[in-house]
Amino acid sequence: MLAVADVLSSGEARLRDLPWRASRDPWKILIAEVMLQQTQAMRVIRRWHDWCRWYPTPADLSGVPLGDALRRWQGLGYPRRARDLHGAAAAMVQRHDGQVPDSVEQLQALPGIGPYTARAVMAFAFERDVGVVDTNIARILARTAGTKLTRSTVQSLADALVPDGQGWLWNQTLMDLGATVCRPKPSCEACPTAATCRWHQAGNPMPDPAAGSAGVSTPQAPYEGSDRQARGRTLAELGRGANATARFDRRIVEGLILDGLVVERDGELHLP
CATH class of the missing domain: 1.10.340.30 (Hypothetical protein; domain 2)
Structure with a gap:
């Protein structure tokens, strides 16, 4: 179980200065x-x-x-x-x-x-006491539990850990802990959860319980040469104006049309 007081006391002063954090x-x-x-x-x-x-x-x-x-x-x-x-x-x-x-x-x-x-x-925005599960928080929760978690379990655990009246601070602090300390390659010696983290206390055995745990993202495929790159180039070109459909890869075009990102009229492609 996470030591809530230790996480808050160690993390609040180290929150990253991100502009949206000043807004509600x-x-x-x-x-x-x-x-x-x-x-x-x-x-x-x-x-x-x-x-x-x-x-x-x-x-x-x-x-x-x-x-x-x-x-x-x-x-x-x-x-x-x-x-x-x-x-x-x-x-x-x-x-x-x-x-x-x-x-x-x-x-x-x-x-x-x-x-x-x-x-x-x-x-x-509304400062409600709800658990937020992004990839960083999901990684922390799986490691401290010492096991892979299902989607419903990780959400229930995240909700249960939120201290009363501190939903904003708790979630921001936990996210930053995952983004800066409990990373895919963790810095356990700097982590306020080390004393209660089951994975760390067991000696960080492999496989890492975060691998494949619900909410933890996996590495993206390379961008160079990918469909993502081809889609981005197509949209960038169409952002400068309509163009003949025949100039583009039909398979990429069909995917963009299906996603509602491009429309085809009279042999030309346009942004919606």
């Missing part, structure tokens, strides 16, 4: 969390500021064509996130008077918003 605006937090899902924090900072300036409310984002959002997302990767954020903004305007809803259930009913993002908004 649920829309700004949602933008940050969607961007951070598969992009490193340092790459997100400038783009987060840009998006908060361009689209200060859900209505501002839903009021522009999806193609505009896709152009402004370029460089962050995984453009389906921009599509989902655009769709979520439209749903908030239609269902919630343009406001970000303040319940996990309502958040998860929005396009593209899963359990992690919904709980992150609840903890970091």
Whole structure:
């Protein structure tokens, strides 16, 4: 079991200075969390500021064509996130008077918003006492438990560990602990959980219980030469204007059309 007091006392002073942590605006937090899902924090900072300036409310984002959002997302990767954020903004305007809803259930009913993002908004914008399970927290929980965890077990454990009234601080501290200390190659000597971590106390035997545990991400395939690279290049070119369909790899095009990221008209491809 995690030593909650030790984690909080050691981690609060070491929290990374990330700009979205100074905000409690649920829309700004949602933008940050969607961007951070598969992009490193340092790459997100400038783009987060840009998006908060361009689209200060859900209505501002839903009021522009999806193609505009896709152009402004370029460089962050995984453009389906921009599509989902655009769709979520439209749903908030239609269902919630343009406001970000303040319940996990309502958040998860929005396009593209899963359990992690919904709980992150609840903890970091509304300061609710819910457990947030990203890959860093999932790694810590599996190692301290000394075993792989199922999705339901890791979420239940995360919820149970949140100290009353400290949902924001606890989740931020635990995330940073996983991002800086309990990494895939951990620095156990610097970890405040070392004395109670079952994996560490057992001598860090292999296999690492975090490997394959629910919520822990696996290394991505190389980007160079991948479909992700080809999709990104296609969207970047279309961001400069419509182009003949025949110029592009048909298999890549069909995937982009299926994902709602590209439309085809009269032999040409366009952003939506």
